[in-house]
Amino acid sequence: MSSASDALSARSFVSRLLGRPMVWVALAWLLAIVLLGAFSDQIAPFDPLDQDLLAVKQWPSAEHWLGTDDLGRDVFSRVVHGALPTFAGVLQALCVAAVLGVGMGLSAGYFSGRIDALVSQVTDLFQALPLIVIALAVLTVFNRSMLAAMVTFGVLGSAGVARVVRSATLSVRHELFIEAARISGLSDLAIILRHVLPRIMGPVIVQLSLISAVAVIVQTGVSFLGLGVPPPAPTWGGGIFEAAASLNDFPWLLVPSGAVVALTILSFGLLGDALRDTTVETWARPTHRSATRRQVDPTALASMFADAPSDAVLSLRGLHIVAGEGAHRRTLVQGMGFDLMPGETLGLVGESGSGKTLTILALMGLLSPGLRVVEGALRLYGQVIDLQDEDTLRALRGKRLSMIFQEPMAALDPCFTIGHQLSEVIRRHDPMSRARARARAIELLQQVKIPNPEDVARRYPHQISGGMAQRVGIARALAPNPKLLFADEPTTALDVTVQADILELLRSLQQSHGMAVVFVTHDWGVVADICDRAMVLFRGKVLETAGVLDIFDHPRHPYTAALLKANPHNAPPGQVLPTVSETLARMTQEEAIA
Numbered sequence: 073m074s075s076a077s078d079a080l081s082a083r084s085f086v087s088r089l090l091g092r093p094m095v096w097v098a099l100a101w102l103l104a105i106v107l108l109g110a111f112s113d114q115i116a117p118f119d120p121l122d123q124d125l126l127a128v129k130q131w132p133s134a135e136h137w138l139g140t141d142d143l144g145r146d147v148f149s150r151v152v153h154g155a156l157p158t159f160a161g162v163l164q165a166l167c168v169a170a171v172l173g174v175g176m177g178l179s180a181g182y183f184s185g186r187i188d189a190l191v192s193q194v195t196d197l198f199q200a201l202p203l204i205v206i207a208l209a210v211l212t213v214f215n216r217s218m219l220a221a222m223v224t225f226g227v228l229g230s231a232g233v234a235r236v237v238r239s240a241t242l243s244v245r246h247e248l249f250i251e252a253a254r255i256s257g258l259s260d261l262a263i264i265l266r267h268v269l270p271r272i273m274g275p276v277i278v279q280l281s282l283i284s285a286v287a288v289i290v291q292t293g294v295s296f297l298g299l300g301v302p303p304p305a306p307t308w309g310g311g312i313f314e315a316a317a318s319l320n321d322f323p324w325l326l327v328p329s330g331a332v333v334a335l336t337i338l339s340f341g342l343l344g345d346a347l348r349d350t351t352v353e354t355w356a357r358p359t360h361r362s363a364t365r366r367q368v369d370p371t372a373l374a375s376m377f378a379d380a381p382s383d384a385v386l387s388l389r390g391l392h393i394v395a396g397e398g399a400h401r402r403t404l405v406q407g408m409g410f411d412l413m414p415g416e417t418l419g420l421v422g423e424s425g426s427g428k429t430l431t432i433l434a435l436m437g438l439l440s441p442g443l444r445v446v447e448g449a450l451r452l453y454g455q456v457i458d459l460q461d462e463d464t465l466r467a468l469r470g471k472r473l474s475m476i477f478q479e480p481m482a483a484l485d486p487c488f489t490i491g492h493q494l495s496e497v498i499r500r501h502d503p504m505s506r507a508r509a510r511a512r513a514i515e516l517l518q519q520v521k522i523p524n525p526e527d528v529a530r531r532y533p534h535q536i537s538g539g540m541a542q543r544v545g546i547a548r549a550l551a552p553n554p555k556l557l558f559a560d561e562p563t564t565a566l567d568v569t570v571q572a573d574i575l576e577l578l579r580s581l582q583q584s585h586g587m588a589v590v591f592v593t594h595d596w597g598v599v600a601d602i603c604d605r606a607m608v609l610f611r612g613k614v615l616e617t618a619g620v621l622d623i624f625d626h627p628r629h630p631y632t633a634a635l636l637k638a639n640p641h642n643a644p645p646g647q648v649l650p651t652v653s654e655t656l657a658r659m660t661q662e663e664a665i666a
């Protein structure tokens with residue numbers, strides 16, 4: 073699932089980036105300059121070194137498009153010939169900064185400990201050194217070698233890249249898929265190249281585009297000081313240096329070389345900004361689905377609930393969720409609908425991938441980027457809501473709709489104590505003093521039967537067990553006193569002995585709070601234990617909905633019967649449990665024989 077959404081995010085990243093007109097302008101300029109430089113011999117009308125002392129300091133004309141300089145050389149030809157050395161210098165600095173910075177940052181972030189300390193000291197040192205003074209010293213020692221100056225700049229600039237890469241690596245290093253790759257025996261190098269590097273490319277590209285802009289400035293600055301490539305070779309910085317000498321009597325000379333330098337720096341800067349903004353929009357924020365949604369007629373929406381019981385807490389109709397666009401579009405949930413009565417627990421049952429989680433995430437307005445609701449409406453306590461309207465769903469989240477997650481730690485921020493996190497939720501929904509919120513947090517911890525709640529409130533999430541974390545997750549979900557709770561397999565990640573306790577807790581809390589609950593599970597034992605009705609899903613569609621006793625005794629759909637037969641709770645000891653597909657195939661054969 074994560075790789076699919078990553079691919080979708082990458083596609084949406086590129087389309088968002090190219091959707092910015094300034095990116096096209098910047099790319100067009102940089103590409104034009106690179107092409108001019110690459111084909112300078114063919115494009116430049118004159119030899120950049122050819123002097124014509126009878127035509128010095130001329131204004132632009134049909135013969136000399138950008139005029140001539142103080143030695144009568146064609147300015148356009150010199151600018152065009154100066155492009156390639158400039159870009160070659162940028163490339164040299166970029167390669168050094170990228171290899172060194174990414175290498176140091178990845179090692180520091182991934183291995184931590186002594187390597188991290190060493191890299192920190194090296195980057196501190198690089199950042200403390202005065203760039204221009206070092207560059208001048210290098211140019212003196214290496215006889216005005218621009219390559220040496222650019223390599224030096226790349227080395228010193230790598231410190232900034234290393235810092236960005238280090239912090240990005242630290243944030244992905246402890247993700248589960250990295251641990252899983254480690255356990256599966258992948259070498260550190262393979263993990264870094266295959267799993268870490270692709271995840272941190274966004275900030276790395278942004279940083280490198282900014283380094284390119286600074287490389288142009290450094291290169292031009294060095295040439296301007298007369299320490300770069302010696303005259304009469306054409307360089308942009310050299311052009312500015314020569315123009316400065318004629319500033320009083322022929323100021324035009326400053327315009328061509330000054331403009332190309334300024335526009336190139338501006339283009340790298342614009343590209344860097346656009347990359348940063350697009351990275352933030354695509355990966356850090358859910359997509360702007362609500363901004364582009366089509367307007368739905370409120371009467372048409374309301375008419376979707378003509379058959380819904382009037383006293384239902386929540387009614388869902390016609391939910392369609394899709395992933396991808398055009399030829400890549402896949403329908404994941406199709407025409408989903410149900411009614412939930414006050415105080416009722418409805419179980420959503422189905423195999424993995426049947427659309428259970430997506431359904432409740434859509435109801436919370438929490439679908440991840442790349443997924444979208446194309447149709448569907450919700451009626452919540454009489455209020456009809458278009459499910460594409462994420463703003464309205466966001467306002468309901470927490471207050472009226474609450475959720476317990478499958479992974480207990482998912483709802484908890486590792487940086488804050490349990491008490492702080494609960495108080496924060498309480499105060500967001502009901503403004504009150506910190507002391508009162510803390511007392512209410514302790515009360516909630518008592519309600520979810522956490523022993524010694526004062527002590528637990530002072531602990532951080534990593535200092536409590538998985539079962540306790542799930543109790544805290546439940547307390548957090550209950551904090552705003554919701555009347556409707558979504559529970560996404562809240563016991564799956566827990567030890568079996570703890571599972572029963574959590575189920576018991578949920579049942580008693582549901583009764584005491586009078587909440588209606590939608591319970592996602594693939595465990596028939598849980599359905600029997602806690603649900604009033606069950607709804608069976610298959611490939612994003614509802615196959616049947618019935619009371620729990622009914623569904624166990626008289627499943628109407630063959631798939632439900634097959635799913636029940638695959639229930640390990642019913643397995644006769646010593647016999648192999650039939651799979652759902654085996655049972656379905658046998659049923660089809662028996663039907664054919666009959």
Ligand SMILES: Nc1ncnc2c1ncn2[C@@H]1O[C@H](COP(=O)(O)OP(=O)(O)OP(=O)(O)O)[C@@H](O)[C@H]1O
Binds near residue numbers: 404424425
């Ligand atoms: N972000 C996504 N991008 C593309 N496809 C997705 C995305 N999220 C989920 N899917 C697909 O949608 C389908 C339904 O996923 P969902 O998570 O709702 O399944 P589920 O029934 O909750 O399964 P499980 O019991 O394993 O959690 C699956 O085929 C899944 O691969």
